[in-house]
Amino acid sequence: MKRLVIFLLIVPVMGFSQTSSDTTKVWNKGGTISVNFSQVSLTNWAAGGKSSASGTALFNVFANYAEDNKSWENTLDVGYGLLKEEDDKAVKTDDKIDFSSKFGLKPKAESKLFYTALFNFRTQMTNGYNYPNTDDAISTFMAPGYFTLALGMDYKPSDKFSLFLSPLTGKMTVVTDDELSDAGAFGVDPGKKSRSELGAFLKSQFKTTVVKNVDFETKLDLFSNYLDTPQNIDIHWDVLVNMKINDFLSANLITNLIYDDDVHIDDGEKSGPRIQFKQLFGVGLSLKF
Numbered sequence: 001m002k003r004l005v006i007f008l009l010i011v012p013v014m015g016f017s018q019t020s021s022d023t024t025k026v027w028n029k030g031g032t033i034s035v036n037f038s039q040v041s042l043t044n045w046a047a048g049g050k051s052s053a054s055g056t057a058l059f060n061v062f063a064n065y066a067e068d069n070k071s072w073e074n075t076l077d078v079g080y081g082l083l084k085e086e087d088d089k090a091v092k093t094d095d096k097i098d099f100s101s102k103f104g105l106k107p108k109a110e111s112k113l114f115y116t117a118l119f120n121f122r123t124q125m126t127n128g129y130n131y132p133n134t135d136d137a138i139s140t141f142m143a144p145g146y147f148t149l150a151l152g153m154d155y156k157p158s159d160k161f162s163l164f165l166s167p168l169t170g171k172m173t174v175v176t177d178d179e180l181s182d183a184g185a186f187g188v189d190p191g192k193k194s195r196s197e198l199g200a201f202l203k204s205q206f207k208t209t210v211v212k213n214v215d216f217e218t219k220l221d222l223f224s225n226y227l228d229t230p231q232n233i234d235i236h237w238d239v240l241v242n243m244k245i246n247d248f249l250s251a252n253l254i255t256n257l258i259y260d261d262d263v264h265i266d267d268g269e270k271s272g273p274r275i276q277f278k279q280l281f282g283v284g285l286s287l288k289f
Contacts, residue, residue, distance in 0.1 A: 031061030031289055034252060036282025056081030056094050056282055071104040071114055080125060091131050095124040104154050116154035116164060122146045143177035144186040150201045161206045169201035171223060187262025199225040213244040232261040250286035255279045
């Protein structure tokens with residue numbers, strides 16, 4: 001499974017590295033590396049509190065191909081963050097791998113609609129825990145791993161906005177960890193390593209420059225499973241606000257909202273699907289390429 005994941009991630013990179021003059025004209029490539037820091041130091045502080053240090057690294061790269069009636073868009077988002085409080089063990093605050101590839105053909109040169117195939121893969125890098133318990137992992141690499149393959153139409157009126165609609169989408173949830181699989185985590189049947197779903201999928205993307213040096217980007221994914229409670233729609237919504245201070249410093253506000261009807265969260269009283277929300281605000285080093 002790890003070899004398959006690595007293959008899926010490096011195939012587009014092999015295409016990105018072409019150097020012919022013709023390729024240069026049709027490829028638009030770039031990315032951002034950001035490292036955000038936060039630190040609190042307390043010594044004999046009468047009001048109380050804890051010294052802490054945290055850091056988050058973000059890596060975002062894209063490579064888009066456009067020629068004649070063809071369009072191929074590829075993005076890879078990777079993030080990892082840790083928080084350390086005094087003598088406590090470091091805890092994870094962010095961990096994601098998100099790869100997306102979308103290939104489209106438009107019927108006419110002037111058309112804003114594309115016949116499109118979309119592939120998406122999401123997972124994490126290291127074990128996740130229900131802190132302070134660090135003995136029993138509740139997630140890990142490829143547990144879960146999400147694969148989505150969709151066929152549909154993509155409406156792209158400009159470089160800022162796109163709306164992809166698919167009536168035929170296959171979604172697979174993979175749980176390779178034996179203990180999590182036996183527990184039926186992330187919606188798989190106990191003892192099974194995967195769960196397959198067939199449904200409809202919507203993906204919307206919008207990005208713009210709000211004011212000088214302030215960029216806004218949002219992505220919304222919606223999925224309805226035809227075969228099981230189609231009215232309960234899975235949601236994955238990301239928002240990024242990047243505020244450039246100078247060529248090397250920036251501030252980032254990132255939010256992630258997730259609702260998955262197959263993921264049950266135990267709040268101490270009962271277990272069931274919940275709205276999951278994560279927010280990150282940081283200031284640090286940023287490099288665009």
